[in-house]
Amino acid sequence: MNEAWTTGRLLIDGELVDSEGGNWVDSINPANEEVIGRAAAGTRRDLARAVDAAKRAWPAWAERTGEERGEILRTFGDRIMERAEELSRVEVLDSGNTYGPTLASMRETVRSLRYYAGLAYSLHGETLPATSRHLHLTVYEPYGVVGRIAAYNHPAMFSAARTASALVAGNTVVVKPPETSPLSVLLLGEIAREVFPKGVFNIVNGTGAEVGDALVRHPDVKRLALIGSVQTGMAIQRSAAETGVKHVSLELGGKNPMIVFPDADLDLAAASAVQGMNFAWQGQSCGSNSRLLIHEDIYEAVLERVVARVAAIRVGDPMSPDTGMGPINSLRSYQHVTSFLDPAQTVGARLMTGGKRPEGDAFRKGYWVEPTVYADVTASMRLWREEVFGPILAVARWRDVDEMVSMANDTEYGLSAAIWTNDIKQALNTAKRIRAGSIFLNGSNTHFLGVPWGGFKSSGIDREEGVEELYSYLEKKVINIIL
Numbered sequence: 001m002n003e004a005w006t007t008g009r010l011l012i013d014g015e016l017v018d019s020e021g022g023n024w025v026d027s028i029n030p031a032n033e034e035v036i037g038r039a040a041a042g043t044r045r046d047l048a049r050a051v052d053a054a055k056r057a058w059p060a061w062a063e064r065t066g067e068e069r070g071e072i073l074r075t076f077g078d079r080i081m082e083r084a085e086e087l088s089r090v091e092v093l094d095s096g097n098t099y100g101p102t103l104a105s106m107r108e109t110v111r112s113l114r115y116y117a118g119l120a121y122s123l124h125g126e127t128l129p130a131t132s133r134h135l136h137l138t139v140y141e142p143y144g145v146v147g148r149i150a151a152y153n154h155p156a157m158f159s160a161a162r163t164a165s166a167l168v169a170g171n172t173v174v175v176k177p178p179e180t181s182p183l184s185v186l187l188l189g190e191i192a193r194e195v196f197p198k199g200v201f202n203i204v205n206g207t208g209a210e211v212g213d214a215l216v217r218h219p220d221v222k223r224l225a226l227i228g229s230v231q232t233g234m235a236i237q238r239s240a241a242e243t244g245v246k247h248v249s250l251e252l253g254g255k256n257p258m259i260v261f262p263d264a265d266l267d268l269a270a271a272s273a274v275q276g277m278n279f280a281w282q283g284q285s286c287g288s289n290s291r292l293l294i295h296e297d298i299y300e301a302v303l304e305r306v307v308a309r310v311a312a313i314r315v316g317d318p319m320s321p322d323t324g325m326g327p328i329n330s331l332r333s334y335q336h337v338t339s340f341l342d343p344a345q346t347v348g349a350r351l352m353t354g355g356k357r358p359e360g361d362a363f364r365k366g367y368w369v370e371p372t373v374y375a376d377v378t379a380s381m382r383l384w385r386e387e388v389f390g391p392i393l394a395v396a397r398w399r400d401v402d403e404m405v406s407m408a409n410d411t412e413y414g415l416s417a418a419i420w421t422n423d424i425k426q427a428l429n430t431a432k433r434i435r436a437g438s439i440f441l442n443g444s445n446t447h448f449l450g451v452p453w454g455g456f457k458s459s460g461i462d463r464e465e466g467v468e469e470l471y472s473y474l475e476k477k478v479i480n481i482i483l
Contacts, residue, residue, distance in 0.1 A: 006036065006037035006038070006183075007037060007038055007039075008027075008037065008038070008039040008040065008182060008183050008185075008186025008187065008189075008205070009040050009186065009189070010040050010042050010046060010050075010186075010189070010202075010203060010204050010205060011186075011189035011190075011192060011193055011201065011202055011203040012046065012049050012050045012053055012202055012203075012204065013049070013050070013053035013057075013198050013199045013202070014053075014193060014196075014197070014198030014199060015193070015198075016189060016190065016193060017040075018040050019040045019041050019042045019043060019046055020042075020043060020045050020046050020049070021041075021043050021045075021046075023040070023041040023042075023043070024038045024039065024040060024041055025038065025039050025041045025179070025205075025207050026038050027039055027094050027181070027182065027183050028180075028330070029093050029094070029096075029366075030095070030096040030326075030327040030328060030329055030330060030334075030366055030367045031093075031096060031317065031318060031326060031327045031366045031368075032365050032366050033365045033366055033367075036093050036094065036183075037094075037183055039177075039182045039183060039186055039205050040186075040205055041205060041206055041207050042204040042205055042206045042211050043206070043210060043211070044210055044211070044214040046204050046206075046211070047174070047204050047206070047211050047214040047215055047218070048214070048218070050174045050202040050203075050204045051145055051174055051202075051215075051218050051220050051221060052220075053198070053199035053202060054145040054172035054173065054174055054199050054200070054202055055144065055145050055172075055220050056199055057172050057197060057198060057199025057200050058142075058144050058145060058170075058171070058172045058199075060197065061170060061171075061172055061197060061200050062141075062142050062170035062171075064170075065120075066120030066121065066123060066168060066170075067120060067121070069117075069120060069167060069168050069170065070116075070117035070118065070120040070121075070168055071117070072167075072195060072196060073113045073114075073116065073117040073164055073167060073168055074113065074114055074117045075195050076113055076160070076191065076192065076195045076196070077109070077110040077113035077114055077117075078110075079191045079194065079195060080106060080109060080110055080113075080160065080188070080191060081106070081107070081110050083187075083191060084103060084106040084107065084110075085103065086187070087106055087156055087184050087187060087188065088102045088103040088105075088106055089319070090183050090184045090187055091155060091156055091181070091183070091184035092318050092319055092326070093183075093319075094155075094181045094182070094183040094184060095152060095153070095155065095180075095181040095184075095329055096282060096318055096326040096327040096328060096329050096367070097153070097280070097281055097282070097284075097318060097326060098280045098281075098318045098323050098324070098325065098326050099318060099319050099320075099321065099323075100280070100321060101280040101281065105154055105156075105157045106156065106157070108157065108161065108447075108449075109156065109157045109160050109161040111449055112160075112161035112162075112164055112449065112465075113160065113161065113164045115164075115449055115450060116164040116165045116167075116168045116470060117164070117168060119165075119168065119467060119470050120168045122467070123140060123169070123470070123471075123474070125137060125138035125139045125140060125476075126138045132483075133482065133483045134480065134481065134482060134483065135480075135481040135483065136478060136479070136480050136481070137478070137479040137481070138476055138477070138478055138479075139476075139477050139479065140169075140471070140474035140475065140476055140477070141170075141474060141475050141477055142166075142169050142170035142171040142473065142474055142475075143171055143222050143223040143247070143473060143474070143475060144171060144172070144220070144222065144223075145171065145172055145173070145174065145218075145220050145221050145222075145223075146163070146166040146171040146172070146173045146174070146221070146223045146224070146225070146473060147173070147174050147176070147215040147216065147218070147221045147223070147224045147225070148162060148163050148166070148173055148174070148175045148176070148224075148225050148226075149175075149176045149212055149215070149216075149224075149225070149226045149227075149228065149232075149236075150162075150175060150176065150177055150178055150185060150227065151178055151227045151228050152178035152180050152181040152284075152329050152330070153281055153284045153285055153329070155177060155178050155181050155182065155184050155185045156184040156185055156187075156188050158227050159175045159177065159185045159188055159203070160188060162225065162227065162464060163175065163201070165464075165469045165470040165472075165473055166223070166225075166473040167200070167201070168470070169470055169473040169474050170474075171223065171473055172199060172200045172201070172202075173200070173201055173202065174202045174203075174204060174215060174221070175201075175202065175203045175204075176203075176204060176205070176206065176211055176212050176215055177203060177205050179205070179206065179207050179208070180329055180330040180332075180333075181329060181330075182205045185203060185205070186203060186205060188203070189201075189203040212236075213239055216236050216239045216240050216243075217239055217240070217242065217243040218243070219243055219244055221246070222244065222245075222246050222247065223246065223247045223473060224236065224240060224246055224247070224248045224249070225248075225249045225250075225464075226248070226249075226250050226251070226252075227251045227252075227286070228250075228251075228252065229252060229253050229387075229389075230252045230253045230387075230412070230413075230458045230459075232252075233250040233252045233458075233460070236248060236250070237250075247472070248461065249460075249461055249462035249464070249472060250460045250461045250462070251286065251453070251454055251455065251459075251460045251464055252286065252415075252455065252458060252459050252460045253286055253387040253389070253413055253415070253458070253459060254286045254287055254288070254290075254387065254413050254414075254415030254416060254455065254459055255290060255291060255384075255385065255386070255387050255411045255412075255413040256287060256288060256289045256290060256291065256413070256415055256416045256417055256418070256436070256445065257289065257291045257292075257293055257407075257408040257417050257418070257434070258272070258273050258276060258289035258291070258292050258293065258417070258418040258419075258420070258444065259293045259398075259404060259408060259417070259418065259419045259420065259430065259434075260273075260292070260293065260294045260295060260298065260302055260420045260421075261295055261419075261420060261421035261423070261426060262295045262297040262298050263421055263422050263423060264298075264420035264421055264422065264442075265420075265422075266298060266301055266302050266305060267305060268420075268442075269302060269420040270302050270305030270306045270309060271305075271309065272418065272420070272442075272443060272444040273289065273292050273302075273306050273393070273444070274306060274309040274310055274313075275444050276288065276289040276418060276444025276445050277289060277290065277310075277391070277393050278445075279310070279313055279324060279325045279371050279391055280324065280325065282325055282326060282327070282328055282329070282369075282390060282391050283371075283388065283389065283390045283391035283392065283393075284328070284329060284333070284389050284390065285389075285445075286387075286389075286415055286459070287415060287416050287438075287445035287447075288445065289416070289417075289418050289444055289445060290387070290388060290392070290393060290394060291377075291384060291394050291395075291396070291408075292306065292393060292394070292395045292396070293396055293397075293398050293404055293407060293408060294395065294396075294397055294398070295397070295398060295399070295404075296397045296398065296399050299397040303352070303373075303375055303395055306373060306393070306395070307352045307353050307373050310353055310354070310371045310372075310373050310393065311353040311354075311371075313325050313371045315358050315363075315368065315370060315371065316362065317362075324371075325371055325391060327366045327367045327368050328367040328368070328369055328390060329367070330367065331367060333367070333389065333390070334367035334369070336388075336389070336390070337369055337388055337389070337390030337391075337392070338369060340382065340383050340386075340388050340390070340392055341355050341356070341369075341372070341392075345381065345382050345383060346374055346377070346381060346383055348376065348378060348381075349374045349375065349376050349377045349378075349381065349383070349394075350374065350375040350376050351372070351373075351374055352373040352374065352375050352395075353370070353371070353372065353373050354369070354370035354371050354372030354373065354391070354392075355370065355372050355374075356369075356370055357369065357370070358370050369390060369391060369392075370391075371391045372391060372392045372393065373392075373393045373395060374392065374393070374394050374395065375395045376395070376396070376397070377394040377395060377396050378396065379396075379407055379410055381394075384396070384411075385410075385411055387413065401430070405430065405433045405434065408434055409433075409434065409435050412457055412458040413455070413457060413458055413459045414435045414436045414437060414455050414456030414457035414458070414459045415436060415437055415438070415454075415455035415456075415459035415460070416436050416437065416438040416439070416440065416445050416455075417431075417434045417436040417438075417439050417440070418439070418440040418441075418443060418444050418445065419431060419434075419439065419440070419441050419442075420441075420442055421441075421442075422442075427441045427442075428441075435456045435457060436455065436456055436459075437452075437453070437454045437455040437456050437459065437460070437463070438453060438454075438455075447465060449465070450465070450466055450467070451465060451466055452464070452465060452466035452468055452469070453465045453466075
């Protein structure tokens, strides 16, 4: 390992710096619990310095044309692509995610940067007629300093792709990396330093809640964005409200249903159910279809196919190209996931595969859980109602459509859902009744460039990944002309 990424420093005002307090935190490889590097641990004062730098850089950045900002984003994407393999290796060792999908996420990051760079040309206001003596214009202006708190399942992607719209709109940003997997984000800081003007892109790592809370509460940060848990989102809303009126967008958890009707193609549905669980990310995805609702006429047939596929997933070294699933991200996450494997939590359900730590010397250390399937799960079980954020699929049967819709909607979450049927009328009618932000018909959760993503209920506020994300980082101003 080389110094360039085993020692990650903060990016503040265009410089890679140590924490003002000189504090460092070890980064742990979740596959073997070994220290693989260290990251500067910032403080409230470091965060304040970063916000101050972003505030000073903002007027000149906003003064640039959208085309100029877009070109810088394209350059950022090109540099990320040049170092995509290095970024992916760092992220795999730091997060436990498998290498192939992680490398693909770097490519998706670059696609997002290029997409939003192109949208810079489409920003426009309106003219509103009133009377012959009045003319009204709407124009859009950036907020100023934007705060982004990134999640540990896609650290680099969430820190770059999900800041692209804010940057091209003319805002400057301060990113808080995930404390359990900060290294790829801090390496991203080395790339950003070479591309952006000083102060435009800042990264402040930290442990515990100190840096994140300071970012949320800072009076000069009026626009905030988080991808994370419902509990964290609620805490951010409370803290933000205590220090001012702020625009907060939240992409939070999910307990997403996949519904299989009896006329569906059983093989394709089973394959989609497994793919949609995101085992390559250890099930650590808000969009994972972690609840599988199968009609009773085909229940055992689909269940058998699903179990066979899940049991065949190879668990092991996440850097190996034939590995299908790596370790859970951290000790805290591991303890949360394994709490769902307590037999007392699943009385009446059938454990079909998995449910324990893999066997063998390679798994004696690290945060390992086998890919797991429980059948006959009921709505009263914790496994049905709470987000695991891990590789555990809960399967239930249904008989009546009204009953199924009730089961699908009976959680606090509403991020996504999948519906499998060849009856388009049935598919659309069911989609209308499911309370979720994204519905997939004969597919599973997938992100499409330019298509909005976000949730109902406790799964979030606002939408990301489309044109409306870009406009969400702008404030509308009305100019009234009295003729």
